Amino acid sequence: MYRSNLESIFMPHDLSLLGAKTRPLPLPTSTNARNLDTHIAFLPEDKAALDSLEIRKRVFTKGCDIIHEGQQLQNAYILCSGWACSYKLMRNGTRQVINFYVPGDLIGIRRLLLPNSDDSLCAITRVEVGEINLQDLLEAFDGNGRLAMSILWSTLRDEAIVVQHLVDVGRRRPIDRVAHFFLELGSRLSLVGLGTKTAYQCPLTQSLIADALGLTAVHFNRVLRQLRELNAMTFHEGSVELLDAKRLERLADFDSSYLR
Amino acid sequence: MYRSNLESIFMPHDLSLLGAKTRPLPLPTSTNARNLDTHIAFLPEDKAALDSLEIRKRVFTKGCDIIHEGQQLQNAYILCSGWACSYKLMRNGTRQVINFYVPGDLIGIRRLLLPNSDDSLCAITRVEVGEINLQDLLEAFDGNGRLAMSILWSTLRDEAIVVQHLVDVGRRRPIDRVAHFFLELGSRLSLVGLGTKTAYQCPLTQSLIADALGLTAVHFNRVLRQLRELNAMTFHEGSVELLDAKRLERLADFDSSYLR
DNA sequence: TCACAAGTTTAACCCAGATTAACAAATGGT
DNA sequence: ACCATTTGTTAATCTGGGTTAAACTTGTGA
Numbered sequence A, B: 001m002y003r004s005n006l007e008s009i010f011m012p013h014d015l016s017l018l019g020a021k022t023r024p025l026p027l028p029t030s031t032n033a034r035n036l037d038t039h040i041a042f043l044p045e046d047k048a049a050l051d052s053l054e055i056r057k058r059v060f061t062k063g064c065d066i067i068h069e070g071q072q073l074q075n076a077y078i079l080c081s082g083w084a085c086s087y088k089l090m091r092n093g094t095r096q097v098i099n100f101y102v103p104g105d106l107i108g109i110r111r112l113l114l115p116n117s118d119d120s121l122c123a124i125t126r127v128e129v130g131e132i133n134l135q136d137l138l139e140a141f142d143g144n145g146r147l148a149m150s151i152l153w154s155t156l157r158d159e160a161i162v163v164q165h166l167v168d169v170g171r172r173r174p175i176d177r178v179a180h181f182f183l184e185l186g187s188r189l190s191l192v193g194l195g196t197k198t199a200y201q202c203p204l205t206q207s208l209i210a211d212a213l214g215l216t217a218v219h220f221n222r223v224l225r226q227l228r229e230l231n232a233m234t235f236h237e238g239s240v241e242l243l244d245a246k247r248l249e250r251l252a253d254f255d256s257s258y259l260r
Numbered sequence C: 001t002c003a004c005a006a007g008t009t010t011a012a013c014c015c016a017g018a019t020t021a022a023c024a025a026a027t028g029g030t
Numbered sequence D: 001a002c003c004a005t006t007t008g009t010t011a012a013t014c015t016g017g018g019t020t021a022a023a024c025t026t027g028t029g030a
Helices: A006-010 A012-018 A044-050 A109-113 A134-143 A145-171 A174-191 A206-213 A217-229 A245-252 B006-010 B012-018 B044-050 B109-113 B134-143 B145-171 B174-191 B206-213 B217-229 B245-252
Strands: A029-032 A054-060 A065-067 A076-081 A084-089 A095-101 A120-123 A127-132 A199-201 A233-236 A239-242 B029-032 B054-060 B065-067 B076-081 B084-089 B095-101 B120-123 B127-132 B199-201 B233-236 B239-242
Touching (some): A084 A206, A084 B145, A109 A145, A127 A134, A134 B145, A145 A174, A145 B084, A145 B095, A145 B109, A145 B134, A174 A199, A174 A206, A174 A217, A174 A233, A174 A239, B076 B109, B084 B206, B095 B145, B095 B206, B127 B134, B134 B145, B145 B174, B145 B206, B174 B199, B174 B217, B174 B233, B174 B239, B217 B233
Antiparallel strands (some): A054 A127, A065 A120, A076 A127, A084 A095, A084 A120, A199 A239, A233 A239, B029 B054, B054 B127, B065 B120, B084 B095, B084 B120, B233 B239
16 A cells, blocks of 8 residues: 655645635636636637636635535636646545646536546646536537537547556556656647746646656655656756657657647 | 566467457448447436437457557447457557446547547457447537537546546555456446346456556456455456455445446 | 745665466367 | 367565655745
8 A cells, every 4th residue: 555645645734635624715707718718728619619608717725625525516617827636535545646737728527517526626826717607518518519529529638638647657667657747748738838848837746746646755756866867857946847858758658649 | 667468468369459450340230329228328318319320330359459549530339238448558568458348338439539549449358339420429419418418428437437547556555456446347337237236247357457457467366366365256257246345345445426 | 034844855674566487277279 | 089379376586666764955934
């Protein structure tokens, strides 16, 4: 049994991840989806489809649970700024981070339709989201095949990412996982105009990433050092630089096409 | 690096998993979805929605790739009888099984909309499927919100399963993984009327399951023995019996609600 | 400016699980 | 009934990476 990063879970600074204190800090402003076009991962045509929905803006503070287990009426959100992640806490105190979300990502759809999902969603930094009402969505579905298609597409992309993640954790060496992780992140961020594929800002802590990759924070750190010594990449003070992307891609057997 | 079950991959009997020889054996019979109601995992209302689609029946022989990497025109399928799985082959000869599919499951949707997915789909036993044409699907989407919703729901359920699988591989002890695996399978099968939650037929080989759970075949077998000695479950000659489901559920921290 | 908290880095120890090998049992083809 | 191929079982050995713990950095707020 892995009890990695247990401390971090029980430390005050991480209580948020346990859902102990949730203060959604709602600054609701009714607006239209067209105001969200800062970063949208949808296809251009699909973005238009979203415009038909009324969307309220909300802000969540760093470390605050966006969706917590057992909450009654759920909403879906479009992430406008900031980072979030979905994770599952195990009874044994371990946690598995399932996915990180960056601006442009659509989150909470699964929970909307499958209310029994037992994973949680948490703001890693201060986060601005556009709230999508379930009722609106259902109604929009009937008349608007494009919107439905667009949501489905986004969901499938999400699944593809989780599938890659599964392959990562199941069958890659730690060093390959780390390489794959930073390559994927670079691709996703550059797609929405946040940094380039080989240099971007990343506010995640090492323990958080370790919990995503199924490693301990200590070992993740060891691997980072390895990669640094290979002159392949660096990750310092929230800045990621992929110095030798070719090498990383070879390590990770990475092909970004599943993201598009 | 794990090179589990390498032999099995390079052995002749498993060439099929490499996509070396693919003979789809098409016995196409035009029919209607209503003829597929042997086992359907959809909600009853959703099943009706499917009736609007023309569906051709096809048969794939055991071990044959249903969808292979790089194939041009893809289709989605409803699995009518038999078992299939999706998997990804790694460059190092390893493979990760992503999901197993049982009758009633909708397969190939992801590949339909994200043609660049690099995983493959393979018939484990002789398999009968109903073929869904992409064009039909797209057209049906526009007029039929229920159908869209139903497909989306099925996709989200699929994602939920993969998420559970990820948590499994990332953060559970091997014995818990195995328990979780057989519990989930029991739930899924009993939902479509194939066996009960605690006793069912399962045509999977130990290496195949091991490749799903991120274990070696040898270790998987050890764990099976452990569970047998605990009088918790047995798996012999394709028959699974969960003798002590309570204990298994405790081990796996299992809650089947994400499947419904 | 100091103290404490959050996160990073390194080193020492050791166990779960991978690897290998060898055999037994089952399956299938002729 | 035979042999060949696959699949399952068990035991022996070895190592990757988890665990622990302690020093070090940085940032933050009193």
